[in-house]
Amino acid sequence: MPSPSAVVEQGRIVLADAAAGQAGVADGIGVAAARMLAPAITLIARNLPRESAALHILACWAGGLTPKISLTPDTLLLEIGSCLRLFGGVGKIVSTARAGIAAQGFALALAVAPTPRGAQWLAQSGSSAICLDADSMRRQLETLPLAVLPDKAASTLARFGARTLADVRRLPSAALGRRIGAASLQVLAQAFGELADPRAEFIFPEQFSLSLPLPAAVETAAALLFAARRLTSALSGWLIVRQAGVREMTLCLQHRREETRLVLQFAELTAAGERFERVLRERLENLPLRAPVEAIRLEASRVDALAGRSRALFNDAAGEQEAIAALLERLCARLGEKQIYRLAVHDDHRPEYATQCIPLFAKAVPSEARALPRPLWLLAKPQSLAESAGRPQRRGPLRLLAGPERIEAGWWDGGEMRGEMSAEKGGEAVGDIRRDYFIALSNDACWLWIYRECREPGGWYLHGFFS
Amino acid sequence: MKAAVALAEILARPDVWCADRLASAAIPALASGFARLDAELPGGGWPRGALTEILADGTGLGECSLLLPVLGRMREEGRWSLLVAPPYSLNGTAWAARGIDLARLAVVSPSRPRDALWAAEHALASGALGALLCWTTSIDAAQVRRLQVAAAGSDTLAFLFRPLRARSESSAAALRLLLTAGAHATLAVDLLKRRGPPCTRTLHLEVPRPLQWRANHESCQIHAADAALAGPASAISRARSQRPLAFA
Numbered sequence: 001m002p003s004p005s006a007v008v009e010q011g012r013i014v015l016a017d018a019a020a021g022q023a024g025v026a027d028g029i030g031v032a033a034a035r036m037l038a039p040a041i042t043l044i045a046r047n048l049p050r051e052s053a054a055l056h057i058l059a060c061w062a063g064g065l066t067p068k069i070s071l072t073p074d075t076l077l078l079e080i081g082s083c084l085r086l087f088g089g090v091g092k093i094v095s096t097a098r099a100g101i102a103a104q105g106f107a108l109a110l111a112v113a114p115t116p117r118g119a120q121w122l123a124q125s126g127s128s129a130i131c132l133d134a135d136s137m138r139r140q141l142e143t144l145p146l147a148v149l150p151d152k153a154a155s156t157l158a159r160f161g162a163r164t165l166a167d168v169r170r171l172p173s174a175a176l177g178r179r180i181g182a183a184s185l186q187v188l189a190q191a192f193g194e195l196a197d198p199r200a201e202f203i204f205p206e207q208f209s210l211s212l213p214l215p216a217a218v219e220t221a222a223a224l225l226f227a228a229r230r231l232t233s234a235l236s237g238w239l240i241v242r243q244a245g246v247r248e249m250t251l252c253l254q255h256r257r258e259e260t261r262l263v264l265q266f267a268e269l270t271a272a273g274e275r276f277e278r279v280l281r282e283r284l285e286n287l288p289l290r291a292p293v294e295a296i297r298l299e300a301s302r303v304d305a306l307a308g309r310s311r312a313l314f315n316d317a318a319g320e321q322e323a324i325a326a327l328l329e330r331l332c333a334r335l336g337e338k339q340i341y342r343l344a345v346h347d348d349h350r351p352e353y354a355t356q357c358i359p360l361f362a363k364a365v366p367s368e369a370r371a372l373p374r375p376l377w378l379l380a381k382p383q384s385l386a387e388s389a390g391r392p393q394r395r396g397p398l399r400l401l402a403g404p405e406r407i408e409a410g411w412w413d414g415g416e417m418r419g420e421m422s423a424e425k426g427g428e429a430v431g432d433i434r435r436d437y438f439i440a441l442s443n444d445a446c447w448l449w450i451y452r453e454c455r456e457p458g459g460w461y462l463h464g465f466f467s
Numbered sequence: 468m469k470a471a472v473a474l475a476e477i478l479a480r481p482d483v484w485c486a487d488r489l490a491s492a493a494i495p496a497l498a499s500g501f502a503r504l505d506a507e508l509p510g511g512g513w514p515r516g517a518l519t520e521i522l523a524d525g526t527g528l529g530e531c532s533l534l535l536p537v538l539g540r541m542r543e544e545g546r547w548s549l550l551v552a553p554p555y556s557l558n559g560t561a562w563a564a565r566g567i568d569l570a571r572l573a574v575v576s577p578s579r580p581r582d583a584l585w586a587a588e589h590a591l592a593s594g595a596l597g598a599l600l601c602w603t604t605s606i607d608a609a610q611v612r613r614l615q616v617a618a619a620g621s622d623t624l625a626f627l628f629r630p631l632r633a634r635s636e637s638s639a640a641a642l643r644l645l646l647t648a649g650a651h652a653t654l655a656v657d658l659l660k661r662r663g664p665p666c667t668r669t670l671h672l673e674v675p676r677p678l679q680w681r682a683n684h685e686s687c688q689i690h691a692a693d694a695a696l697a698g699p700a701s702a703i704s705r706a707r708s709q710r711p712l713a714f715a
Binding site for chain 1: 559561562570577586593596
């Protein structure tokens with residue numbers, strides 16, 4: 001955002017940044033006056049839908065602080081009285097909120113008061129007061145200017161010569177009610193805690209799918225991280241309120257015509273914002289962008305209730321578990337699922353089908369190990385061996401120490417096991433084999449697993465190493 | 468003025484190492500499963516939190532069998548092992564049969580060599596792994612040093628496989644082993660470098676082989692299986708009539 005800048009609504013400045021403020025641009029002055037005071041000023045039209053979308057994202061994020069949240073058109077109200085003990089005092093919760101908001105790149109006006117309207121007015125007037133009891137709140141509120149009251153009431157009162165709320169409070173309430181109307185009087189009483197002030201609670205969405213339009217098209221993926229942080233912290237708050245964790249989420253990068261979908265996977269259910277960010281960073285750092293990104297959307301695709309966990313006194317096993325999960329997530333995010341995998345044993349007599357590569361975070365079915373001599377390494381494609389005087393050669397003739405072990409059949413498999421197209425080869429299925437396996441020792445003392453092809457055209461092949 | 472410190476006191480300090488003794492490891496080493504090797508390794512086993520370099524040419528010498536006992540220990544400890552850039556596809560059945568916990572074994576096979584080193588270094592630095600095995604054909608001294616530094620902060624067993632030609636290069640690894648084939652199907656191990664006095668003798672280790680080694684394997688060039696090659700049809704019938712071979 002260029003500086004100085006200011007937000008304009010109906011020809012008047014509604015909010016000016018620090019640089020503009022220094023040049024003398026105050027809230028409420030006209031556009032022409034602002035241009036004269038600060039010729040380089042950037043004026044931005046107020047965008048109410050975007051403001052409320054930002055507040056909506058922040059409301060989700062605030063789920064990490066308290067489950068009771070309500071939204072007004074321009075304020076986010078958090079009920080923190082019931083969470084003070086959890087966080088260890090109002091100072092802690094306020095600094096957590098400040099840090100969280102700053103990390104998302106928002107400027108914050110924050111106030112704490114026993115009544116919602118009191119806190120709202122204090123925050124709007126920028127006093128950043130923290131009042132824990134009714135007395136200190138009353139003292140703070142009485143210093144506030146009339147601008148916090150509804151416009152009509154404020155102008156009426158200003159004509160009386162009132163300057164602050166203290167002046168208003170000194171007037172007899174019956175007469176005051178006649179002048180400014182019962183509604184305004186009620187608002188005033190609610191702020192000072194003399195009348196109940198029930199608020200509609202913010203309902204957290206059932207499915208998490210938030211989009212964030214970017215102020216300008218972004219061309220490098222790394223620059224998206226900052227914007228995405230708003231969404232990941234919102235997701236984290238949303239998950240905490242639902243006491244749930246996410247195993248997989250999708251970040252959609254919306255271009256002008258198409259969109260790129262990034263699926264992020266986690267080793268276990270998690271609601272930790274920093275973990276989301278770490279995995280996201282790995283993915284975004286190496287991502288080539290097809291087109292500039294205009295908006296991003298975050299969807300939580302696999303959400304499950306987080307099982308309550310009791311912390312161990314000596315946090316050994318749990319800490320290690322977390323460290324390994326973080327490591328695998330990071331490797332997986334950077335390298336992709338194709339390049340990091342685990343192994344699963346599949347019940348098949350054919351060696352190349354007996355081992356399957358499964359995704360890192362997939363559930364493996366344990367299988368019993370067989371006692372057959374099998375090599376640790378297999379060649380992805382058996383390597384043809386020369387033959388001389390009827391003996392296979394590999395850097396000299398091979399000595400056959402054991403064998404043959406016949407492995408054959410697989411006529412039912414037309415290549416489905418390997419996901420190949422069912423390309424029939426000479427009327428036989430791709431997976432159909434007939435081989436005689438031998439354990440062989442080469443002249444340079446390498447232990448090999450070789451086979452002789454029993455079907456035409458025959459020949460010797462190297463298939464593995466007893467390493 | 469401070470009193471002179473007795474030499475014996477200095478020598479007793481844990482961070483002072485006399486060059487004629489084997490170093491004792493700060494983190495207890497893990498027994499390799501080969502008594503002859505353990506006797507020569509500082510700390511009596513594979514070092515944790517240090518890089519071990521294994522130089523060997525050719526696959527099939529028994530270089531993995533050398534490490535399988537210690538990798539099997541990871542199952543008891545409940546820790547993960549990571550294989551980075553293995554030279555061939557892993558045959559899961561064989562690894563499982565040799566006591567490796569496949570549920571806690573991850574394989575990284577990156578398409579670019581620098582990703583392999585990144586993954587290895589990052590995995591070591593995280594300290595979360597029980598063991599890391601990394602294969603590489605081209606790595607320079609600075610990169611080896613980075614791996615050693617990353618390993619030093621953890622209690623991970625770190626093994627780096629390199630070709631024999633790296634023998635003459637200097638290396639920051641704490642332990643360097645050279646593997647060749649020994650007589651009678653043994654694995655000959657030379658300790659090129661260790662934290663201690665140089666080891667001049669070659670160790671012959673009996674690593675597990677797919678079958679029991681018999682003396683006649685050495686002498687008779689033509690084994691029964693070889694003889695069977697005379698005729699393809701008879702080969703199968705003869706092999707079937709034979710008693711199944713005793714596999715170790």
